[in-house]
Amino acid sequence: MNGFGQFELWVVIIGLALGSFGLRFAFIGFMGGRPMPAWLMRHLRYTAVAIIPALVAPLVVWPSTTGGEPSLPHLAVAALTFAVGYLTRNVLWALLSGVSGFLLLFYLLS
Amino acid sequence: MAFTTTKSAFWRGVRDSAPFLLVSGPFGLLFGVLAAEAGLNVPEAFTFSLAVFAGSAQFTALQLLQENTPLMIVLVSALAVNLRVAMYSASLTPYLGDAPLWQRACAAYLVVDQSYALSVVKFETEPDMTVPQRMAYFFGTNGLVAPGWMIATITGALVGAQIPESWGLDFVLPLAFLAMIGPMLRTPAHLVACFVAIAVSLPATLLPYNLGLIVAGLAGMMAGAQAELWLERAAARQTAKRERQS
DSSP, X not given: OOSOOHHHHHHHHHHHHHHHHHHHHXXXXXXXXXXXXXXXXXXXXXXXXXXXXXXXXXXXXXXXXXXXXXXXXXXXXXXXXXXXXXXXOOHHHHHHHHHHHHHHHHHHHO | OOOSSHHHHHHHHHHHHGGGHXXXXXXXXXXXXXXXXXXXXXXXXXXXXXXXXOHHHHHHHHHHXXXXXXXXXXXXXXXXXXXXXXXXXXXXXXXXXXXXXXXXXXXXXXXXXXXXXXXXXXXXXXXXXXXXXXXXXXHHHTTXXXXXXXXXXXXXXXXXXXXXGGGOGGGHHHHHHHHHHHHHOOSHHXXXXXXXXXXXXXXXXXXXXXXXXXXXXXXXXXXXXXXXXXXXXXXXXXXXXXXXXX
8 A cells, every 4th residue: 555554544444433423422422402612613613624725735735746846737726626616615516627627637747 | 394204304304415415426436536546445445434434534534644644643633624523513412412322323423514514404494393303304314425425435446446546646635625625615714714724734744744734724723713703803893883873
């Protein structure tokens, strides 16, 4: 496997399975009807919109397919995907533009 | 439409969720393909989807594993991406909290974006639903989406094994994430969180062990929360001003 072995894979699968279930069960299972502290809810609201972009930005700026060299075409396809998603509010259109852009990159750069 | 039986509530959930197959299908397919590219075989990719059942966390873990990230950081980052399901769980609790424990445990496993979004709207607009009807509707929303996700993963893993590495499919992963982010940015505070996280994430790549992701994520969350507070206060000041004038 690319940079990881069986052991790493299964630790991650089992760890994530338990962790994800824990996150989902935490409130439905344990909290009952008790209210959550407002500051916690306020931060939880922004986890996905903060962590996903933080994961993506370095991958777009230094794409692994170019060996980590910044590349204008990759940046353009990424910007297009994001813009379509933001403007249409539709994941599917965004994914479609992203995949089309990727195919274009594939033909242009190979 | 009022529900007469729990059975009809279940089927209503199934019908309402059908369009979401168009989203979970392609993403499941993509996860299968990328898992195969990363070296997972079909049973491994399938077990991953079955055990974790959380698209964005699965993509994150797959990416970080390939970057030789320490396991603890892989787990923390992927779970952080998935923290929003804790929020979903909290907001479903008032509606489903009185169901038997085993049902709540099954429901917990099935809390994903689609089932949450459909159910919470349904429960709000139809407050007369009984708890068993709500549970049935909630399970119904996963009747197609959950099997669809698993089948798509298997199909993707089978296809992905045939795709040569030279295609550079690595770049599809950031694109898939970018496609998910756009529609999530509904308020100015979401935008603040997103762009602060991006700005911090680039210099933070210098930190060891991919810790930059967690640092940038936290920075974005705090920025979003602060922006929300600030915007609320600004709105309250506006209203107060208008009331004084009238």
